[in-house]
Each structure stands twice: as structure tokens, then as C-alpha cells.
Amino acid sequence: MMAQYLALREEAGDCLLFYRMGDFFELFFEDAQKAAAILDISLTSRGEHAGAPIPMCGVPVHSAEGYLARLIRAGCRVAIAEQTESPAEAKKRGGSKALVARDIVRFVTAGTLTEEALLEPRRANVLAAVCELRGSIGLAACDISTGRMELEECAADQVSAALARVGASELVVPEVWEGTPDGAIGRPSRDFASETGEASLKAIHGVGTLDGFGMFSRAMLAAAGGLIAYLDHVGRGKLPLLLPPEVRSSGTALAMDEATRASLEILQSSQGGRKGSLIDAVDRCVTGAGARQLADDLSAPLTDRIAIAERLELVAWLYEDALLREDLRGALRALPDIGRALGRVVAGRGSPRDLGQLRDGLSGGRRLHERLGRKGELPALLARLMPAMAGHGALVDLFSRALVSAPPTERGQGGYIAEGYDASLDELRKTAGNARRAIAALEAKYRDETGVAALKIKHNNVLGYFVEVPQRHADKLLLPESGFTHRQTMAGAMRFNALALHEEASRIAEAGAHSLAAEEAHFEELIGTAVAARNAIAATAAALARIDVAAGQAERAAESGWSRPDIVEEPCLEIEGGRHPVVEAALAAQRERFVANDCRLSPQDRLWLIGGPNMGGKSTFLRQNALIVLLAQAGGFVPAQAAKIGLVDRLFSRVGASDNLARGRSTFMVEMVETAAILAQATERSFVILDEVGRGTSTYDGLALAWAVAEAVHETNRCRCLFATHYHELARLAETCDALSLHHVRAREWKGELVLLHELGEGPADRSYGLAVARLAGVPAKVVSRAKAVLDKLEKGRAQTGGLAAGLGDLPLFAAAEAAREEACDTLRERLKDVDVDALSPREALELLYELKRETAAD
Numbered sequence: 001m002m003a004q005y006l007a008l009r010e011e012a013g014d015c016l017l018f019y020r021m022g023d024f025f026e027l028f029f030e031d032a033q034k035a036a037a038i039l040d041i042s043l044t045s046r047g048e049h050a051g052a053p054i055p056m057c058g059v060p061v062h063s064a065e066g067y068l069a070r071l072i073r074a075g076c077r078v079a080i081a082e083q084t085e086s087p088a089e090a091k092k093r094g095g096s097k098a099l100v101a102r103d104i105v106r107f108v109t110a111g112t113l114t115e116e117a118l119l120e121p122r123r124a125n126v127l128a129a130v131c132e133l134r135g136s137i138g139l140a141a142c143d144i145s146t147g148r149m150e151l152e153e154c155a156a157d158q159v160s161a162a163l164a165r166v167g168a169s170e171l172v173v174p175e176v177w178e179g180t181p182d183g184a185i186g187r188p189s190r191d192f193a194s195e196t197g198e199a200s201l202k203a204i205h206g207v208g209t210l211d212g213f214g215m216f217s218r219a220m221l222a223a224a225g226g227l228i229a230y231l232d233h234v235g236r237g238k239l240p241l242l243l244p245p246e247v248r249s250s251g252t253a254l255a256m257d258e259a260t261r262a263s264l265e266i267l268q269s270s271q272g273g274r275k276g277s278l279i280d281a282v283d284r285c286v287t288g289a290g291a292r293q294l295a296d297d298l299s300a301p302l303t304d305r306i307a308i309a310e311r312l313e314l315v316a317w318l319y320e321d322a323l324l325r326e327d328l329r330g331a332l333r334a335l336p337d338i339g340r341a342l343g344r345v346v347a348g349r350g351s352p353r354d355l356g357q358l359r360d361g362l363s364g365g366r367r368l369h370e371r372l373g374r375k376g377e378l379p380a381l382l383a384r385l386m387p388a389m390a391g392h393g394a395l396v397d398l399f400s401r402a403l404v405s406a407p408p409t410e411r412g413q414g415g416y417i418a419e420g421y422d423a424s425l426d427e428l429r430k431t432a433g434n435a436r437r438a439i440a441a442l443e444a445k446y447r448d449e450t451g452v453a454a455l456k457i458k459h460n461n462v463l464g465y466f467v468e469v470p471q472r473h474a475d476k477l478l479l480p481e482s483g484f485t486h487r488q489t490m491a492g493a494m495r496f497n498a499l500a501l502h503e504e505a506s507r508i509a510e511a512g513a514h515s516l517a518a519e520e521a522h523f524e525e526l527i528g529t530a531v532a533a534r535n536a537i538a539a540t541a542a543a544l545a546r547i548d549v550a551a552g553q554a555e556r557a558a559e560s561g562w563s564r565p566d567i568v569e570e571p572c573l574e575i576e577g578g579r580h581p582v583v584e585a586a587l588a589a590q591r592e593r594f595v596a597n598d599c600r601l602s603p604q605d606r607l608w609l610i611g612g613p614n615m616g617g618k619s620t621f622l623r624q625n626a627l628i629v630l631l632a633q634a635g636g637f638v639p640a641q642a643a644k645i646g647l648v649d650r651l652f653s654r655v656g657a658s659d660n661l662a663r664g665r666s667t668f669m670v671e672m673v674e675t676a677a678i679l680a681q682a683t684e685r686s687f688v689i690l691d692e693v694g695r696g697t698s699t700y701d702g703l704a705l706a707w708a709v710a711e712a713v714h715e716t717n718r719c720r721c722l723f724a725t726h727y728h729e730l731a732r733l734a735e736t737c738d739a740l741s742l743h744h745v746r747a748r749e750w751k752g753e754l755v756l757l758h759e760l761g762e763g764p765a766d767r768s769y770g771l772a773v774a775r776l777a778g779v780p781a782k783v784v785s786r787a788k789a790v791l792d793k794l795e796k797g798r799a800q801t802g803g804l805a806a807g808l809g810d811l812p813l814f815a816a817a818e819a820a821r822e823e824a825c826d827t828l829r830e831r832l833k834d835v836d837v838d839a840l841s842p843r844e845a846l847e848l849l850y851e852l853k854r855e856t857a858a859d
């Protein structure tokens, strides 16, 4: 056995090996130690290997899913080695000592789950593959629980943004690749070949050309190749459901990088959970598929005005008709998750219950179609979805006739094929039923004949049917002419067989075996029908999910008076009475009121500098506007009285000096790297929020950087921008930057107490309230009064010298400074041209920076 185990162990690679032994999956050696620690189960030992006891632990097969889920969540991957023959077959093959053959039947990994118990209903589970081909990056992503697949090509510096959008739970890359992101799994480079990718896709979808699905680049196909090869590997040759791939072209989605996603807390709060995130505050979907679609929409809002308008039109239609909305939501709520049921069916792990779910979901779709069909003219998006809900008449009819109303998850016991579907199966069931009745009659007869009132006919898996009497009445049945044969003596009871009983029992067993086989054959046929219709079923699932999203968005809007945004081309951002959905909900829970605020950016007034006290609501204001843009371009209503939004191509959100130590960069470094990305990428169509950029370093450096960044955003990027800052000195920028204006969050000191109004006012902040906030926060009065003394002194000094910003008025304008600097930089430019950035390690890059800095200082 050890040799077999070790061979399988080798094959399992870095996965834990679940080794099937009877009713248990056993783990040995280091696997056992690791799993026992994660699962908190006892670690035992068995036999010896190389002179030491072998550590072992095990989990029962019937409850293995729960254990698997915990291991996967802890970051493990698991290889399942099943017995591929019965002990009887092994004996026949190799004698009484023969070892049962085992083989790894599949690998269970975070990105390749289909089991209902292992998946979260409201979250997609994505597996992604990334590779590089001639300088550009191919990305393939799929959710095998529903079969959705997407291909994308992007530039090397966009890969982390693309991956952040996809949110994969598992990522595979070529094993020799410098760009390997953390935690990615290396796979043979030959898997990532565009020809094999193309050939696999053609084979899966039975087409001679992929043109019908879209235009795929070589890099996309190479990534698809890597993805499919990995799926083939983990499924041991059995591929899961894969729908025709969709191209995601860059530019069709609002671009957001990883830092922006994290800081806007779109799908996850900064604490890591869904609670406190945007989606948590917005999601009113009544189905898991709807919630997954909404997450997708919020991760990749649109940039196409017509597509946004179509989604908004549907939300508005459902918003206005509350009755219809309630009706639809009620109907959708009752529908099973057909996308995921289909995923299990195609993956070969479907159960009779999954088929029942397909029947119920598809017939529910047909009913909705009928209901909506009576509504007259429909919004364009809905009209396009209608045909996808209508079909499947034959399939629904077949499944309705074939299956019982609530089919079981296990098919081993049969009983899921409905009566009346197959006459011969009904006949077999009748025979078994008759025999069961005959056995009940036999019990009465035997009692009569023997005079033993306590006689019973029982059944167990070892003996089958038998007659049991208490020990003291056994004598009568032991008589040779009694017609009973002794089978077993128990404490206090004796068990017997009888010819008539045996005959009836055989009849039951035979009919049972035949009917099980008949049901099994029907099951396979029904599975085949579902598999053949997989693309159409997936389209129905997608249509239902889209309707659920729209109805949920309408519901959310109706709940709190959200409004339909007006999406326009000109780069403005006019939000009237805007609110932050998450902060508002948190305040409402404490019975506090959220103060709505306006935002009015236009090409003539596109950069707002916002000052005011800590805790005054600056960050909240910045984010609420970014979230409103995001929600609007995702095609939903927004938390505002009115909103006119000029289409945004890229959205950036930066918070000064947030901790990112996990990545090994100092906080200030992170802040600057992220700011650099904005300055490099923001266009005139972008919207940027900068929250106290520069605060991560000394006051002078911070002010200088904040000043320069604000100027660059104003002069060079020319994007819409909200810039929150503590530096009063920045107010002087308003003198030179004509599209920049000053604003502040208002506060009052009343009877020595600070009152934060959370209201945005025009003009610069009148003063700092740092000390008042410190008092509010419970800093001891003594410390606050000492700080006050220091502040008075500093302020006196400032009055004399002109303060931090003294002399800044003489600074040449940003554009003029640029021109002067360009001349001086020629030598630097030359040197930089020669640098191969990809070939530099971070350390070398830093050294080079120092060197260049030294050179400029010497100029």
C-alpha cells in the first residue's frame, strides 16, 4: 500500500492527498500534520516508515465537503484519490491480498470548485490565467461554476489593474515568467501556446472558427490555452462547463487600478469582508446570480453611453412600476440558481436535484416571459433579453414529466424519476411494492402460525429480510418442521429465514436493481439533454440575473430616494444633494442624519481644493462623488437628488499614506507610487480624488509635493479632481490656477466645543481645528492646553516670516517652470532613454534614482 500511496503522493505535487480508504479519506505524513492543524482534528499514527511512525488523520467521505471547504479557504489545494475498483474486483484480479486500485480522480482548488457547499452563492468564483506574448499580456478568466469565460489583452503595466477587476481566487501563469504575481501557480510554459488555446476553444465549442464569438488576439488565445490546460489537469481530462469566450476590450470599462478599488471599498471593505463595502450597501438582488452580476457590473462600470443608458432605462422602468417590480422580484426569489446547477451538470457532478432546479428555473423564466410579454412596449435591453427566457419548452416539458417534484441530491437510492414517465419502471416499482406488501402480510401470517405475537420481520444490510423472535419463543421456530431456518443468535433474540420470505425479498431486490438501473439510464439521458442545451440555458440564466440586478437597483433607489443620473459627453460632474451610501447607512443605524452635499465640477472649475477640520467629512465627500460616478456608469441610480455626469474614462482614488506594509513598501513610498500612476495616466476625461496626498512625510516635503501634484493635475492632466488637504497654504494656488477653486467642510466652535457640520462651503477653511478635534477625541486637557501654547508661538512666528508658504508667490507658473526644467534635463533625458526599466530590480532602480538626483543637484 505504501508504494501505491507514495506514487500517488508524487503525482499530487504540492496538493494535499486525500487517499480513499473505505468510508474515509486518509492523509499521511506532512499532509496529515498540515490538515490536522487546519481542521483541528486529531492526528494519529499508523505503521512505520523508515523507522518512524507515520502521522495520519482522516475525514469521513460523507462529510468531506465541509473539510475540503476549510482547507481550500486556508489556501490549500487537494488531490482526491478514489478507489477505482471494488474490493471484490481487486480480489478477482489479484487474489485475496490484492490491493484495491486507486487513482487521483480530480484536484480541488480554489478556482475550480463547482460544489454548492464550497461556493458562496452571491460571489463569482474566478480562475484566471495570465501570460505574456511579444510584450503584451493575455488574460483569460472563467467562473467554472457557471461557465462564463472572458479573454482580454492589456499592456504589461495594466495587468495588476485587470487582475484586480477580475478578482480571481486562483491564478495560473507560465512557470518561467518574471512577471509572476504573488501566489500564482506556475504551469508548464508549453500550455500557454496560442495555437493550442485556439484549437481547444474550437474543439470545446465544436466550431471551425472562433470568429463568431469575437476577435481574439494571440495573447488572449495563449492565456486561454493555459487556462484550459490547467482545467484539464485538475479535472483529470474532464473539462467543466465553458461557455463561448467573450472579449473584454480595454476601453469599454471604466478603468480603475487596484489601489482605487481598494480605497473605494467596492466589493470588500478595508476590513476585508463584504460588510461595509459599496456592494453591501447597494445589493438588493433576490438571487445569487443577480448578486454576482451586480458585483461584475460594479467591478467594471461601462464607458459606452448608449449601453449605460439602456441599463438605466430598464432600472427606471422598474422604478416607476412598483407593482410589477414586486411581482418580478417575488417570482425571481423563488427561482433556483440554474447557472450553477448547469455548471455541476456539465462538470459531471450533477444530481437529480440539479436537473429539478433546471426544470424549475427554466419554467420560471418562461412564466416571467409571459408576464412581461403582456406589458406592451418594453425597454430596449429587456426586449433583447426576452427571447432568452422564452425557449426550453421541450426541455421543461421533458423534465417535468420525467422528474418527481423535489428530486433528491443523491441518486444512489433512486426514486427521482416520476411515475408515469416509463411504464416498465412503473411495473418494476409495482412488483417491488407488491412484494413489500406481501412481506407485511407474511409477518401477520407467521405470527398466526407460530402463535408468537412478538414475531417481527426486519431488514438490515447484512442479512436482508429476516424473521426475529425473542429468545424465549425461539424453540417453536427451531423445530425442523417449522419451515424456518436459523440464521443468527443475538442477546435475547433469534433470527430466522423462511422460504416465502426469501422469495419475496429476492423479488424486491431484483426489481430494485432493475429500477435503479432504469432510473440511472434516464438520468444520463436527461443530463445529455441539459448539456446539449447548455449555451441556451446559460443565456436564460444571464437574462434572469440582469433583470434581477435592474429590479434590485430600482428597489434600492426607491428605498432611499436615489435618482436617475444624466450621463453626458462634456466633462462635468454636477451632483446635487449627493450622499455616501455606506456612511449614510452606518449613520442611520445610529439614528443620525447624513448631510447631503453638492459637487459642481466643469471644464472651467475642474479642481476643487477642500480643506477643513479632521473628521469634518472631507474623505466622505470625495468618495461619495467617486461612488456616484461608479454607480451611474454601472447603469444604476445614484444616491443624490440629481446628477449630471460627464462620462469618465478612468477613475482614481488615492488616500495619503495608507498602510501597505504587507507589500514591503513604506507608506510614503506607496503614496508616491500611486500618485505617480495618476499623473501618468489621468486624462481630460478622468475623475480623480486625492485625499491628503503628501501627509506621509515631513511638513515641508508634504506641502511641496501636494502643491506640485495639484498644479500638475490642473495644468497637465486637466482631469476633474477633488483634492482634500490640511495645508492651508495650498489656497494660494487659486491665484494662479484658473480652473481651481477653494472649498471647505464647515465647523463651529460653540461654548468651547467643536461642532462638525459636515457641510461643504465655498472658500478656504478659515482656520485649523486640530486642537479642538484632539479635545473631542479625549486627549487630556493638560496636553491640549500645552499644544495651544505651542501653537500660539508658532502662529506668531508665521505672522513674522510669512509662514510655510512664504515666498511661494514668486514661484514661476507650473508651465513656465516645466519649460525651464525641460532644457536643463536634456542630459538626464539622454540617460533615462538608455535605461531598460524591465531589467532593473527595485533596488537597482532606487540606486539609479539616487544617482540621477545627485546629478541634478550637481547641475
Ligand SMILES: Nc1ncnc2c1ncn2[C@@H]1O[C@H](COP(=O)(O)OP(=O)(O)OP(=O)(O)O)[C@@H](O)[C@H]1O
Residues within 6 Å of the ligand: 583, 587, 593, 594, 595, 596, 597, 612, 613, 614, 615, 616, 617, 618, 619, 620, 621, 745, 758, 759
Ligand atoms: N455628510 C456627512 N453627514 C453626516 N456625517 C458625516 C458626513 N460626512 C462625514 N460624516 C461623519 O464624519 C466622520 C468623518 O468623516 P471623514 O472621514 O470623511 O472626515 P475627514 O474630514 O476626511 O477626516 P480626516 O481629515 O480626519 O481624514 C464619518 O465617519 C461620518 O461619521
